[in-house]
Amino acid sequence: MTHETRIKVRGYHLDLYSHVNNARYLEFLEESRWTFFEERGDLPWFLQSGLAMVVVNINIDYRYPATMGDELAIATSVKTISTRSAVLHQRVTLAGTDKVVAEADVTFVIFDAKQNKAVALESRLKELLQSMQDQ
Amino acid sequence: MTHETRIKVRGYHLDLYSHVNNARYLEFLEESRWTFFEERGDLPWFLQSGLAMVVVNINIDYRYPATMGDELAIATSVKTISTRSAVLHQRVTLAGTDKVVAEADVTFVIFDAKQNKAVALESRLKELLQSMQDQ
Amino acid sequence: MTHETRIKVRGYHLDLYSHVNNARYLEFLEESRWTFFEERGDLPWFLQSGLAMVVVNINIDYRYPATMGDELAIATSVKTISTRSAVLHQRVTLAGTDKVVAEADVTFVIFDAKQNKAVALESRLKELLQSMQDQ
Amino acid sequence: MTHETRIKVRGYHLDLYSHVNNARYLEFLEESRWTFFEERGDLPWFLQSGLAMVVVNINIDYRYPATMGDELAIATSVKTISTRSAVLHQRVTLAGTDKVVAEADVTFVIFDAKQNKAVALESRLKELLQSMQDQ
Numbered sequence: 346m347t348h349e350t351r352i353k354v355r356g357y358h359l360d361l362y363s364h365v366n367n368a369r370y371l372e373f374l375e376e377s378r379w380t381f382f383e384e385r386g387d388l389p390w391f392l393q394s395g396l397a398m399v400v401v402n403i404n405i406d407y408r409y410p411a412t413m414g415d416e417l418a419i420a421t422s423v424k425t426i427s428t429r430s431a432v433l434h435q436r437v438t439l440a441g442t443d444k445v446v447a448e449a450d451v452t453f454v455i456f457d458a459k460q461n462k463a464v465a466l467e468s469r470l471k472e473l474l475q476s477m478q479d480q
Numbered sequence: 481m482t483h484e485t486r487i488k489v490r491g492y493h494l495d496l497y498s499h500v501n502n503a504r505y506l507e508f509l510e511e512s513r514w515t516f517f518e519e520r521g522d523l524p525w526f527l528q529s530g531l532a533m534v535v536v537n538i539n540i541d542y543r544y545p546a547t548m549g550d551e552l553a554i555a556t557s558v559k560t561i562s563t564r565s566a567v568l569h570q571r572v573t574l575a576g577t578d579k580v581v582a583e584a585d586v587t588f589v590i591f592d593a594k595q596n597k598a599v600a601l602e603s604r605l606k607e608l609l610q611s612m613q614d615q
Numbered sequence: 616m617t618h619e620t621r622i623k624v625r626g627y628h629l630d631l632y633s634h635v636n637n638a639r640y641l642e643f644l645e646e647s648r649w650t651f652f653e654e655r656g657d658l659p660w661f662l663q664s665g666l667a668m669v670v671v672n673i674n675i676d677y678r679y680p681a682t683m684g685d686e687l688a689i690a691t692s693v694k695t696i697s698t699r700s701a702v703l704h705q706r707v708t709l710a711g712t713d714k715v716v717a718e719a720d721v722t723f724v725i726f727d728a729k730q731n732k733a734v735a736l737e738s739r740l741k742e743l744l745q746s747m748q749d750q
Numbered sequence: 751m752t753h754e755t756r757i758k759v760r761g762y763h764l765d766l767y768s769h770v771n772n773a774r775y776l777e778f779l780e781e782s783r784w785t786f787f788e789e790r791g792d793l794p795w796f797l798q799s800g801l802a803m804v805v806v807n808i809n810i811d812y813r814y815p816a817t818m819g820d821e822l823a824i825a826t827s828v829k830t831i832s833t834r835s836a837v838l839h840q841r842v843t844l845a846g847t848d849k850v851v852a853e854a855d856v857t858f859v860i861f862d863a864k865q866n867k868a869v870a871l872e873s874r875l876k877e878l879l880q881s882m883q884d885q
Binding site for chain 3: 774804810815
Binding site: 359362 | 765
């Protein structure tokens with residue numbers, strides 16, 4: 346099953362046009378990624394490892410304007426794993442419907458603070474990401 | 481000359497890794513777009529027209545982590561104008577250098593509240609966007 | 616029982632010092648007030664009434680710096696109801712402990728868009744607020 | 751003269767009611783404090799000193815709702831210096847007018863990361879704060 350996070354749209358999420366502001370969606374996506382790593386991955390190990398997930402690209406489509414009181418369902422899944430980067434797909438819908446609000450590919454690398462560089466996605470890291478793909 | 485906005489990185493822009501958070505960059509880009517429309521376009525007319533600029537896609541590369549005290553220069557320009565949408569290119573550098581911090585294509589449509597739909601980019605709107613291309 | 620909202624501290628909530636930024640707490644408090652009105656009050660009626668809850672003062676003590684991964688419990692209660700304003704008390708603790716992270720009094724008035732002024736807290740409004748006091 | 755920072759209200763600063771959101775004002779105040787320390791204080795020394803300015807209380811009155819396109823002038827001054835804490839006063843007006851939008855007292859301590867405690871505001875620190883009082 347695809348991992349899902351729920352967020353309710355509140356007054357402070359909106360902007361000039363009474364719709365969720367486009368920067369705010371990136372916080373919703375980040376919230377969902379932390380929840381995803383917490384529930385599917387091994388967040389305590391990761392946070393203590395000296396490794397950091399560094400986002401290098403976000404490509405986001407805004408399809409439908411969410412507004413006050415809407416409940417959003419954010420589905421997060423591992424889309425591809427390459428040698429040095431991986432892509433998460435994140436899809437925001439109105440909860441309980443198929444209405445797509447926004448959809449994003451988030452490309453990240455794993456950065457090692459000690460080596461001061463991005464590391465290869467192999468052995469434990471690769472297994473971790475593979476295990477997080479839809480179970 | 482390409483339009484430029486300057487923003488200084490402050491404590492509240494940073495996140496867990498002491499770098500500017502990726503959602504915050506979208507606020508920096510929006511700030512720059514308003515300034516761009518204010519200085520190059522006709523913002524008062526636009527705000528009173530009942531038209532809204534609705535962002536439908538942002539594709540952003542994060543290239544270099546900006547941190548506390550960095551001064552950012554955000555260059556905004558009209559990249560392409562199509563029949564129903566247009567693309568702005570926004571490039572964030574460390575001010576006074578060629579170091580690229582982030583780079584984005586922002587695709588938008590012009591939405592007419594009265595007609596409740598996106599309008600064609602023709603006549604006055606098209607001229608306005610064309611006039612905003614690098615002068 | 617006092618109404619409680621839970622929020623988990625994530626990377627994007629932090630700032631320069633790796634603590635939750637003080638502006639962000641005001642979003643946590645607003646989130647909790649919406650939840651409070653949703654669960655204890657009559658939010659749909661309120662949103663359709665043309666009335667708005669307008670915050671006129673926030674007095675917040677920051678007592679302990681919350682950081683990555685902390686789970687916060689935010690207790691919200693009606694403290695006082697006066698003729699024209701009311702005060703909510705909001706208390707943020709580390710969930711499951713007595714450790715107080717922040718504590719605030721939030722004073723608000725009810726503004727009527729049609730009359731373009733703050734209204735007296737009487738009849739239905741007063742009853743609503745009274746009914747929301749710790750049940 | 752009192753130190754002043756200018757901020758223009760943009761679409762992403764607004765909320766449900768098309769007014770600047772109350773959490774956002776705290777970012778405006780923080781922005782102004784950094785500018786204040788940069789222009790009146792000795793920010794590079796401070797950032798390298800291992801000392802941190804930790805806000806312990808904010809008491810903010812919201813007096814007038816700022817909205818799209820308003821230019822805000824934020825005046826920041828040292829109000830009082832005590833043995834262990836100091837208070838800044840920050841006043842937000844519509845630029846070029848006396849209209850007060852918001853007004854806050856911000857109480858802070860200076861925290862020494864090495865000693866893991868708030869330090870006394872004496873010698874160099876006290877002189878620095880005194881020198882920042884309206885010049």
